[in-house]
Amino acid sequence: xxxxxxxxxxxxxxxxxxxxxxxxxxxxxxxxxxxxxxxxxxxxxxxxxxxxxxxxxxxxxxxxxxxxxxxxxxxxxxxxxxxxxxxxxxxxxxxxxxxxxxxxxxxxxxxxxxxxxxxxxxxxxxxxxxxxxxxxxxxxxxxxxxxxxxxxxxxxxxxxxxxxxxxxxxxxxxxxxxxxxxxxxxxxxxxxxxxxxxxxxxxxxxxxxxxxxxxxxxxxxxxxxxxxxxxxxxxxxxxxxxxxxxxxxxxxxxxxxxxxxxxxxxxxxxxxxxxxxxxxxxxxxxxxxxx
Amino acid sequence: xxxxxxxxxxxxxxxxxxxxxxxxxxxxxxxxxxxxxxxxxxxxxxxxxxxxxxxxxxxxxxxxxxxxxxxxxxxxxxxxxxxxxxxxxxxxxxxxxxxxxxxxxxxxxxxxxxxxxxxxxxxxxxxxxxxxxxxxxxxxxxxxxxxxxxxxxxxxxxxxxxxxxxxxxxxxxxxxxxxxxxxxxxxxxxxxxxxxxxxxxxxxxxxxxxxxxxxxxxxxxxxxxxxxxxxxxxxxxxxxxxxxxxxxxxxxxxxxxxxxxxxxxxxxxxxxxxxxxxxxxxxxxxxxxxxxxxxx
Numbered sequence: 342x343x344x345x346x347x348x349x350x351x352x353x354x355x356x357x358x359x360x361x362x363x364x365x366x367x368x369x370x371x372x373x374x375x376x377x378x379x380x381x382x383x384x385x386x387x388x389x390x391x392x393x394x395x396x397x398x399x400x401x402x403x404x405x406x407x408x409x410x411x412x413x414x415x416x417x418x419x420x421x422x423x424x425x426x427x428x429x430x431x432x433x434x435x436x437x438x439x440x441x442x443x444x445x446x447x448x449x450x451x452x453x454x455x456x457x458x459x460x461x462x463x464x465x466x467x468x469x470x471x472x473x474x475x476x477x478x479x480x481x482x483x484x485x486x487x488x489x490x491x492x493x494x495x496x497x498x499x500x501x502x503x504x505x506x507x508x509x510x511x512x513x514x515x516x517x518x519x520x521x522x523x524x525x526x527x528x529x530x531x532x533x534x535x536x537x538x539x540x541x542x543x544x545x546x547x548x549x550x551x552x553x554x555x556x557x558x559x560x561x562x563x564x565x566x567x568x569x570x571x572x573x574x575x576x577x578x579x580x581x582x583x584x585x586x587x588x589x590x591x592x593x594x595x596x597x598x599x600x601x602x603x604x605x606x607x608x609x610x611x612x613x614x615x616x617x618x619x620x621x622x623x624x625x626x627x628x629x630x631x632x
Numbered sequence: 633x634x635x636x637x638x639x640x641x642x643x644x645x646x647x648x649x650x651x652x653x654x655x656x657x658x659x660x661x662x663x664x665x666x667x668x669x670x671x672x673x674x675x676x677x678x679x680x681x682x683x684x685x686x687x688x689x690x691x692x693x694x695x696x697x698x699x700x701x702x703x704x705x706x707x708x709x710x711x712x713x714x715x716x717x718x719x720x721x722x723x724x725x726x727x728x729x730x731x732x733x734x735x736x737x738x739x740x741x742x743x744x745x746x747x748x749x750x751x752x753x754x755x756x757x758x759x760x761x762x763x764x765x766x767x768x769x770x771x772x773x774x775x776x777x778x779x780x781x782x783x784x785x786x787x788x789x790x791x792x793x794x795x796x797x798x799x800x801x802x803x804x805x806x807x808x809x810x811x812x813x814x815x816x817x818x819x820x821x822x823x824x825x826x827x828x829x830x831x832x833x834x835x836x837x838x839x840x841x842x843x844x845x846x847x848x849x850x851x852x853x854x855x856x857x858x859x860x861x862x863x864x865x866x867x868x869x870x871x872x873x874x875x876x877x878x879x880x881x882x883x884x885x886x887x888x889x890x891x892x893x894x895x896x897x898x899x900x901x902x903x904x905x906x907x908x909x910x911x912x913x914x915x916x917x918x919x920x921x922x923x924x925x926x927x928x
Contacts, residue, residue, distance in 0.1 A: 345821035346732050347837055349828060353735075366734055370741065376802075377744040380759055383770065387762075396768045446657035455650035461658060468665045470916040474863040474885040475905035478892045479668035479675060487663060506660035537649050566753055568866045573893070584754040588870065591758060600762070603755040614750040622746055622810055 381607065388412060388601030395597045408597070415602040418594055423579065424586040425609065431571070431582060432564040434498055435505040439560045440553065442506045447515035448541050452527060462516070465509045474569075480504060481573050500574035501564060508563075511556045518552040519545065555624035565610065672909075675902035692903035696891075702904070704879055705887040708793065709862055712883060715797040716861040721854060724805045728812035729842065742813065746806035753803065757870040760799040761786070764871075786872050789880040796881055800867045808853055815849045816842070848922065855919040859912055865889065884908055 352358045387395055388411055390404045416422065450458050484494045484504075494500040522545060530540040546553070564582075571582045581589065583606050591599055614621060679688035696702050731741050748756055763770040764785035772782040785795045823841045832840060843850070868874060868881040874889070875882045884904065892901035 345824060346816070346819075347729070347824060347834065347842065348733055349824070362735075365730075366736065369730065369734075370737060373741055373744045377747050380756075380763070381747075383763075384755075384759055398768050399773060400768060400770065442656035442660060445653040449650045449653035453646070453650035453653060455654055456647055458650070458654075461654065464666065465657075465661055466920075468661070468669070470913055470920065471669055472859065472863050472908060472912045472916075474865060474888065475672060475909045475912075476665070476668050478888065478898060478901045478905060479671035480664060481892070482671065482675075482898065483664060483668050488667060503660050504664040506657055507665040512657065537653070562750075568753055568870075569889070584752050587752075587754050587758075596762070599758065603758055607751050607755050610750045610752065611747075614747070618743055618746075621750075622742065 381604075381611075384600055384604045384607070388415075388597060388604045390597055392595050392597055395600075411597050411601040412605065415594065415598040416605065418598065419587065419590050419602050421583075421586075421602060421605055424581060424583045425606075427575075427580060427586075428565065428583045431498055431501045432561045434502045435564045436557055436560045438502045438506050439508060439511060439556065443508060443511050443556070444515055444546075444553070445541075447512050447519055448537075448545060450512075451516045451519035452522075452545075453537060462512075465507075465512055468507065469509050469513075477569060477573070480570075484574055494574070496575055496577045496580050501571065504570070505560065505564065508559070511559060514552060515549075515556060518549055522548065551624075554620055558621055558624050672902050672905055675898055676906045677899075679899050688899060692899040693906075696900050696903045696907070699900075701879065701882060701887055705882045705884045708880065708882055709864070709884045711793055712797060712864055712868075712881075713858060713861045715794060716800065716864075717854070717857060719797055719801045720805060720808070720861070721857050723801060724808035725812055725850070727805070728809050728816055729838065731809070732813055732816040742810065745809045748803050749806040751803075753866055754870060756803045757799065757867060760795075760802070761871060764795055787877055789877045792872055792876040792880045796868050796871050796876075799871060800861075800864070803867070808857075811849065811853065812846070815846050819845045848925075852919065852922055855915050855922070859915050859919065862908065862912060 348358075348362075353362055386402075386404055389407050389409065390401070390411075391406055391408055394401060394405060449455055450462050455461070484500045486493060494503075526544060527540055530544050535543070566584070567582075568584050568588075572585045572588075575581055575585065578586070578589070587599075587602060587606060594602070676692055677688055677690075679686055679691065727745060731738055731745075734741065766772060766782065766784050766787060769785070771785065775782055783791055786792050819842065823845065824837055827837050827841050863885050864883050865885040868876065868883055869886060869889075872881045874886045885908070888901045888904050888908075891897045891904060
């Protein structure tokens with residue numbers, strides 16, 4: 342980093358400054374590691390302990406007996422493979438629906454100048470003013486009996502996918518990005534005879550990769566972390582998400598198995614996070630700052 | 633500007649294409665956002681008895697107002713919001729200011745702070761439930777190590793709410809911290825130099841330079857935090873089964889949930905939702921205005 346911060350470089354250069362800097366730095370690094378990695382360590386290790394050792398006072402830092410079968414039992418009893426598969430399926434579907442429908446809508450609103458476009462955008466953005474928690478009840482009633490189609494979407498992935506499209510924040514982010522694409526670029530494509538769809542595919546989307554990344558992360562993380570909505574709309578145990586499934590089975594399994602299950606539930610996102618950390622963290626600040 | 637080739641069908645065709653791109657999202661909004669929004673208002677003034685739905689006037693609202701749980705839920709929600717502001721607003725800011733000073737290992741520390749955000753909430757919450765256990769829980773062991781009295785944590789009316797807030801802060805502080813860090817890096821170094829020439833110490837530099845420079849993002853995050861924490865559900869629901877000891881963690885949204893899904897009183901739930909909506913609409917309006925200003 343080139344810009345200077347609160348503490349001046351001169352202060353940091355002095356011996357006293359160096360001592361203070363390094364002691365604060367080491368202290369913070371140790372404390373943060375304990376606070377943020379400690380619980381994960383506890384989870385992984387306590388999942389390996391016997392039932393007896395799990396509740397021992399004082400707790401053991403390193404397990405005396407290693408019971409890897411806690412993990413296999415938890416995997417089987419809680420059917421984590423299915424919960425994981427369900428969650429991935431819902432997240433993937435939500436991602437596809439949001440990428441296709443929200444991108445198309447934002448593109449139209451930004452570049453194709455539809456009649457009443459301004460009013461439609463305003464109505465979409467107005468939904469941001471309604472607290473999500475307030476809409477849960479009427480949304481649930483809608484899913485039970487979708488008007489016009491008279492369909493009950495309970496226990497179907499549609500109950501997750503279709504409402505996920507109504508993400509006005511994503512549309513806002515996408516539209517603002519598309520707005521910044523110069524008109525001349527699109528006009529050039531139009532002169533070459535490209536249809537709007539073709540222009541979207543071969544001109545707009547390739548330069549929109551960063552914002553598409555941000556929207557994708559929001560879409561997947563949204564489904565991955567949601568709890569109340571999937572609990573209400575997917576009550577069938579064979580359709581549940583990881584969050585809801587673990588919650589509803591939590592009472593019925595021994596504590597060490599449950600802890601093992603939690604550790605396994607954390608693993609996929611931790612891996613994804615470690616691989617894509619740069620994109621995820623920069624995407625978050627880009628979206629959050631200007632939102 | 634290029635003129636479309638077709639003389640008459642051009643504009644119509646263009647409109648059809650434009651709306652063709654829009655229709656998917658508009659239908660989703662219509663069914664799962666706009667219609668439920670209208671439904672919320674209608675439900676709040678309706679009553680369903682023996683399968684027959686009739687207009688109920690203000691009776692749902694007055695029913696909700698006369699429910700003692702209503703006032704307790706508001707007290708709890710405001711307490712949660714207040715505590716979450718003290719912890720969830722101040723902690724990420726201070727952590728960001730601290731991390732921004734480090735010339736080493738910033739990437740690692742950022743990663744750590746953001747780690748919990750990626751975990752499935754159920755895992756974090758159940759983990760904290762173990763830590764809070766008064767018997768073998770980790771937190772009481774730590775208190776014992778530093779010779780402080782053991783706490784009942786989630787099981788006492790005094791500490792249940794603060795315990796929920798601590799867990800929620802751990803789970804969610806990463807996002808705010810990263811946003812503050814990004815904003816801190818935009819503060820010009822000359823301002824600090826100028827402050828130093830005026831003889832300002834560390835705290836005065838934070839007070840007179842850092843905070844004023846971040847005023848917009850701080851106020852946005854402040855409002856966002858209020859809007860989000862007033863809708864808290866998952867954390868108390870999972871940590872204390874929603875109500876907590878003697879209803880000490882019943883929040884407004886949990887009460888909505890109870891009305892709708894435990895008592896089958898959709899009218900009451902909608903009336904309650906309307907109260908929350910009115911309160912939060914004010915905050916949302918300010919938020920939208922501020923963020924529009926920041927975009928310009």
